[in-house]
Amino acid sequence: MSVPAMLTGNTKVAKTPTNSKSWGLVVLLLIFFTMNFADKAAVGLASEQIRESMNLNAAQYGMLSSAFFWLFAVGAVVLTAVLKRISYNWAAGILMLTWIMSMLPITVPTTFGVLLTSRILLGFFESPAHALVQSILHERFPPEKRALAGAIVNSGSSVGPLLAAPALTWVILTWDWHASFILLSAISILWLIVWMAYADKLPFFKPKTMAHAKQDVYDSNADINVPFSRLLMSRSFWxxxxxxxSGYLISSLKVTWLPAFLHEGLGYSSETVGLLVPIPYAVAIIILISAGVISGRLLKRGYSSRVARSFLTAGFLLFSGVCMMLFAELPPGPLQLVMVVAAFSINSVAFTVGFAGASDFLPARQRTAFFGCIIAVYSLAGMIAPLGLGIIVELASTPTEGYANGFFIVGILICIFGVIGGLLLDPARERERLLLLTKKFEAENALRG
Structure with a gap:
């Protein structure tokens, strides 16, 4: 049985031709997502200079790091609701413009209050980015190619810090931490100019008119029609x-505390940290794309979407959690560094393979809002983890002890939420349930009519 047939039963759906324009879109969104994570990494790379220039302790720096996520959940829900009524070219362009405006105040010497406000606003405006790019990709690619296309774009979460770590570290050490945001703002302006110049040539559709879009938009779940609230009540949503x-526990600590951990907890110099930090991001790209390929091949070979999406994602996350608990207990050395790299290289699998699983049962018109609500939930990890680790480090007798205790606790949480998520997310079963609900609502409406 083919993948589309396997996922949609007897429903006949149009298939999307995956042409050069679709893959060109992937490249542009990869750069977009790269910038999305490069500015997150900047604060972590400049943690030592920021703490020294503003006289911050570990708990205060943890609060600054978590501030990025204070309005993240609000933005994920509110902005995705707004952006779904705007064409994709304008939505991405407007988001990039707001990122630039949020970073400009900290390109010059400023106060802690201004820096805190800048991070809060940047978090608010960056929150819908993942939902936006995944919605675009999932409408342009059939199920067996979604995970790979999403993996390539999501690799920007690793490419951004991978490129930013050595470049921004050099900029910070040569000038100061403000100069790093000048560089990021300049690159973002260049992307915005290119995007707006060529966006009209790209295969975009307005989400609000998706029901009347061209037939090459792949929506294998167009036959599902249930109230959005029913999607939020489903086992698969949770x-x-x-x-x-689970994945964002890793992401948030990687961009905020990994450089400080390598410097304070393990004793590496700032220059060495600039060379070590990119390693987990480089490995993450390989793992992310490999996971996307594996997921697609599992579907082609007839495995259920639960195996190819849910169990595969949960397995990667369990591996990461175990590695984090191990490096927290190991003495400094090569083996510990291997465990650190392994633990911090898995996070994006959840946002690629897992999200592809959701698209296996979601109608296209409801994907962006659904993904926005998922982001609102997982952003809590970004709010809690950096602040919690900062408090643990501050209360410990030594930074090394504090980091060890904090990362061990986080490793346990990653495993717990990974197992829960793997058991609850079942795309094929969810699709069957939603089809039954659709028939029920149609029958009720017919009786009322």
């Missing part, structure tokens, strides 16, 4: 939320 929460 399963994907748990998997994403």
């Amino acid at each position: 399963g994907l939320a748990a998997l994403s929460f």
Whole structure:
């Protein structure tokens, strides 16, 4: 049985031709997502200079790091609701413009209050980015190619810090931490100019008119029509939320505390940290794309979407959690560094393979809002983890002890939420349930009519 048939039963659906324009879109969105994560990494790379220039302790720096996520959940829900009424070219362009405006105040010497406000606003405006790019990709690619296309774009979460770590570290050490945001703002302006110049040539559709869009838009779930609230009450919603929460525990600590941990906890110099930090991001790209390929091949070979999406994601997350608990207990050395790299290289699998699983049962018109609500839930990990680790480090007798205790606790949480999410997310079963609900609502409406 073919993948589309396997996922949609007897429903006849149009298939999307995957042409060069679709893959060109992937490249542009990869750069977009790269910038999305490069500015997150900047604060972590400049943690030592920021703490020294503003006289911050570990708990205060943890609060600054978590501030990025204070309005993240609000933005994920509110902005995705707004952006779904705007064409994709304008939505991405407007988001990039707001990122630039949020970073400009900290390109010059400023106060802690201004820096805190800048991070809060940047978090608010960056929150819908993942939902936006995944919605675009999932409408342009059939099920067996979604995970790979999403993996390539999501690799920007690793490419951004991978490129940013050595470049921004050099900029910070040569000038100061403000100069790093000048560089990021300049690159973002260049992307915005290119995007707006060529966006009209790209294969975009307005989400609000998706029902009347061209037939090459792949929506294998167009026959599902249920109230959005029913999607939020489903087991699979909370399963994907748990998997994403587990992954974001890793993401948030990687961009905020990994450089400080390598410097304070393990004793590496700032120059060496600039060379070590990119390693987990480089490995993450390989793992992310490999996971996307594996997921697609499992579907082609007839495995259920639960195996290819849910169990695969949960397995990666469990591996990451175990590695984090191990490096927290190991003495400094090569083996510990291997465990650190392994632990921090898994996070994006949840946001690629897991999200592809959700698209296996979601109608296209409801994907962006659904993904926005998932982001709102998992952003809590970004709010809690950096602040919690900062408090643990501050209360410990030594930074090394504090980091060890904090990362061990986080490793346990990653495993717990990974298992819960893997058990709850079941795309095929969810699709069957939603089809039954659709028939029920149609019958009720017919009786009323």
